[in-house]
Amino acid sequence: MMEFLFLLLPLAAATGWYSGRRSRGSEPQSRDHNPVYFKGLNLLLNEQPDKAIDVFIQLLEVDSETVETHLALGNLFRRRGEVDRAIRIHQNLIARPTLTKEQRAQALLELGQDYLRAGLFDRAEGLFDELVVQKLFQVEASRNLHFIYQQERDWEKCLLMAQRLESLGEPSLRVERAHYFCEQAQKARGTRDEGLAESLLKKALAADKNSVRATMLLGQLAMEQGDITVAYRHFARVESQDPNFIGEVIAPLSECSNRIGNRQVFRELLRHNAEKQGNVDAAMALADMVRIEQGDKAATEWMIHFLSNHPSLRGLEHLLSIHLKDAADEPAELLPILKELIARMLETSYGYRCGQCGFLARRLHWQCPGCKTWSSIKPVSFSDCQAPRGNGLIVDEI
Ligand SMILES: [Zn+2]
Structure with missing residues (x-):
């Protein structure tokens, strides 16, 4: 004053x-x-x-x-x-x-x-x-x-304004424009206008060919329309757009794969992401496949092999859950306690982080609630993401 x-x-x-x-x-x-x-x-x-x-x-x-x-x-x-x-x-x-x-x-x-x-x-x-x-x-x-x-949330006007800013010489807003098309597509999907939704998602990909969100939505649309082979292709494309997001599409890929019977192709996709990218979601999904096909011992061996190269709390918890089922008759006394402790630690960890402002989140946000940047929040899949204490980072508790 x-x-x-x-x-x-x-x-x-x-x-x-x-x-x-x-x-x-x-x-x-x-x-x-x-x-x-x-x-x-x-x-x-x-x-x-x-x-x-x-x-x-x-x-x-x-x-x-x-x-x-x-x-x-x-x-x-x-x-x-x-x-x-x-x-x-x-x-x-x-x-x-x-x-x-x-x-x-x-x-x-x-x-x-x-x-x-x-x-x-x-x-x-x-x-x-x-x-x-x-x-x-x-x-x-x-x-x-x-x-x-x-x-x-007036996406039509957002698109117009983004184009105007670009024409005035501002840096490219293609990532933002892709999200605005995705927002409009989600609205169209809500009113069951699949045709409009699809054309909007194609516009999103024309704006940003690496729009993971547009590709995931196209996959969901294809699944709803019963076109499972097309859906699988869409979800599998996420890997080439941004391998950080592969964990987001493993569940739908697994479902599509079961329905069209291409387990071998899916297995190779998981192995590639686990071994080359160190992705723990892919490693855990592969362990589940191995368990069904070859039993608990083979699944345990695979997880131990993966964790020795890419240590992670989530991976360790998964290994313990397989091992505990394996040793259901006489589990070692310490193991259930260890698993419980890891599960509790995971409860306080965050799976997503904003690359711009450090915002930590438990679920995927396409626009950061902290700094409002689009596509800045990514899954933290290569290491476990624990909220540091007392450093003032904003976190979502949803
Ligand atoms: Zn942010």
Whole structure:
């Protein structure tokens, strides 16, 4: 609070002196004689800095010399979370007829950001729209509109805004555009419009050929339509798009594989991901297959072989569960306790992490709830992901 007063005090004094001089013609008026300045000073001395700031702002006349100061002040207030005060300063600025077109646009942009911060999206949207129409601060205004439409889940407008930003020279938003098509496709799927959903998902893949989400949704659509061979092909493509996500498609791949009878192909896919990528989900699924086909001993041996190269808590828990079933008649005393302990440790671990901000999650989010980046959260499959204590990371508890 005090830093504002240090900024305002000399400015207000100068303005008070200047306005006094203007009102009295050539006879200068000392700042001590300006009653408003004196009132502000009095409030300050009485330790009422809030009121003092308002008085000094009132004193600070808007002219070409002080517009920048008003903008800087408003910006500071907003950044400190004093949004009401920032709004008052910027509204006051816009009401002045003496501003140049550029200055007014700058004030509109700042006021829009104040509204955004205050959660008044409708008002903010109106101001940013005005700037876009005027072709002033187009990139900043479009970025803010892009943010607003995402919050409002208006995917059609998000797509338009992403295209506009790209045409204005902003970095590619192809990953985001793919997610907007996926969002629309999920909506279409909800209303049983499979044809529309499919065409939207193809658009998603045209925007981002590595969109795991679009491929998974295409697989789900094909399964719903009973086209299991096509579904398998879609789910299997995830491996080439991003091997981190293979664990997400193992269950549907296994189901498809059972129904179309291509167990050998599926087994090779699992082996490749387990051995080459060190993916524990693939290793556990392969262990389950081996157990059914060759028995508990072979499955145990496979898990021990995998864990010796890629140690992991989840893998160890799986090994113990196979071994405990194997030794059901006389389990070693320690083993059930060990398994219980590992299971409890796993309960407090997180399977997904945001590569941008470190957000930890128990389930897959396509948009990070922490930093709002799309496709930044990935399964942490190569090592176990335990929430570090007391480092301030945000985690989802869903
Ligand atoms: Zn994040």
